[in-house]
Amino acid sequence: MKAAVYHAPHAPLRIEELDIDEPLAGEVLVRTAASGVCGSDAHIAEGFLPDVPVPMVLGHEAAGVVEAVGPGVDYVRRGDHVVICPSVWCGACEMCLRGHPYLCTQRPVRAPDQPPRLSRGGEPVHQFTNISSFAEQMLVAERATLKVDRELPLDSLALIGCGILTGLGAALRTARVEAGSTVAVFGAGGVGLAAVQGALIAGAATIISVDLSPRKLETAQQFGATHGVDASRVDPVEGIREIVPGGVDYAFEAIGNKTTAEQAFASIRDAGTAVLIGFFPAEARLDLPAADFISEKKLIGSRMGSNRFRLDMPAYIELYRQGRLKLDEMVTRRGKLEDVNEAFRAMREGEVTRTVLGFG
Template sequence: MARAAVLHAVGDEALDLRDDVTTVDTGPDQVKVKIKATGVCHSDLSTLTGVLPSMPPTVVGHEGAGVVAEVGDRVTGVQPGDHVVINWTPDCGTCAECLRGEPYLCMTFIARSFSEPNFRLGDGVPAFGMAGTGTWAEEVVVPGRGVVKVAEDVPFEYAALLGCGIPTGVGAAINTAKVRPGSKVAVVGAGGVGLSVIQGARIAGASTILAIDPNEAKHPVAKQFGATHTATPDDLDQTKGLLTGGAGFDYTFEVVGKAAAITTAWNATRRGGDVIVVGAGAADDDWTLNAFSLLFDGKSLKASLYGGCDLKRDIPLFVDLWRAGKLDIDSLISRRIRFEDLNDAVAALRSGDVIRQVVLFD
């Protein structure tokens, strides 16, 4: 039996924190991982509210790291005792997206996660894992391709963030946008992923990085991670004028998940510049633009799913950047908490008072 945080119905205010949950048996192509640390991400909140789809009862959580406990007969590359990061979008290696070199678009295992439960509650009821994972549990069973080995000197709470927040943000800058040295960047939203975008832009050599957030308390934090300037949406036009002569930014990242934020990003971008959508928005939150502007402004609108990352390639890169002192992971962690604090952590996430909270399991 293990502890796990279960969502019984979309919209529930509180999670059911249980200690009677078990995983399904480890299949020949699967791995069982004992979770040591798991992040509390805004996408988890989106699952609770229904913005992201789920199959209740659902064990929440998707950003985690731990130790391999069991491996199936056909699994290669990892063995019991290895430290691993959970990859919530594992690549199958054979679909069209994988063969095109776009593993972050692979839907093979994500699709299965809506029909194949990977937990059982104490009364025998099957439960699904968020995105096929469910890292707010002490143990998970995931596809063998759903773990990435990480060096043992990487603290588990750091490794957990390598499973979502850091690749989504840093990857958006270096993989999706391919920010060029000396360019001017704006980031709409200075939450955990937004701060990772800022770090990615800094690492890529951007000369100007503007953090845009209505909460001015986040502005000093954004500068800590590499923003050269800050602004609220209300004073964005004036700031754009001061920093770009009114032309706009080369790259603007939307990291909120709202149509209104995409509009803000679009208006902040220069003609011929790139608008990169990173935030996960709701299916009924439509964004519109007139056809004339779409063509004659010459701007490109790009989606950045999972930061365009191949975690097998990019996690070692992020670890090297961390070791070199160029990627600040520790400062992204607002609080280290226990399992029993998860409902309080969700409340703090709703209020926007934290960057990243990390659950540490015993």
């Protein structure tokens, strides 16, 4: 099967022919229908995490059709439509038992003495987030799948697997935004727009989108932002405090940038909450006024929308069915596997909300 393979930072992904194994116990082989191109894939390709093993197939926001299941799998069967999620969980480790399955420490993956899921000429090829969706097929744990109705469009549903789950969940599950509250969201890419939608669904009264691109700020208004702050023209903290004197109740940082993370913290009111959703480079550090914490300002992290995806995704899909969650509108460009490097470029240049790659 064909896949887009990452070999080294800043080098384009290469389209190569790979071998994919048969599903073992608890595993599912999925024919990829659609894969979103997420910021995290681009970050890996740019060398954000210098220690990732290579070669590796990127891609982790996907949907497809089950082709085969391994022994013991009874949740899905051949022909079922599934959304794939990186938050594979074991159900037995301390984090799972504490109610944080997205932080599972014993994810069901293959042991070192088992054959690799992906290989080329007998040499192992690594999976990104145990998924690797920039490929015609995915071999994943059954506990990375959510079964969905066949009439729903897989290319839109793919976005639920990462961007929507992450942004919506940051607002609804991590921060639990209250009705009537004031919210700022730094970054109007896929995850930022999902956080805007989450704030809207939660009933926030004021939703301020902050970005460097006036075009993206306009897009954010289509997804529920009540205000836009153009950070290329004004200081975003001042811009936010002009709209909400005293600062917002919640600020979300959906970029993974030191400066905007510090600005997000500076834009909240006393006892407000700043939430870091972005994917930061390993060496990133923040510089914050420690005295602010006596005013009960809170800085918290959010991982994949604090999800329990088999509960959360069906709820988000129902909001989509009812027209209260916009998914189709988030897909602003479509392409094929071969277009993945172009999709990275378009994302960097701020030309797209999401590119979705389609397969045959």
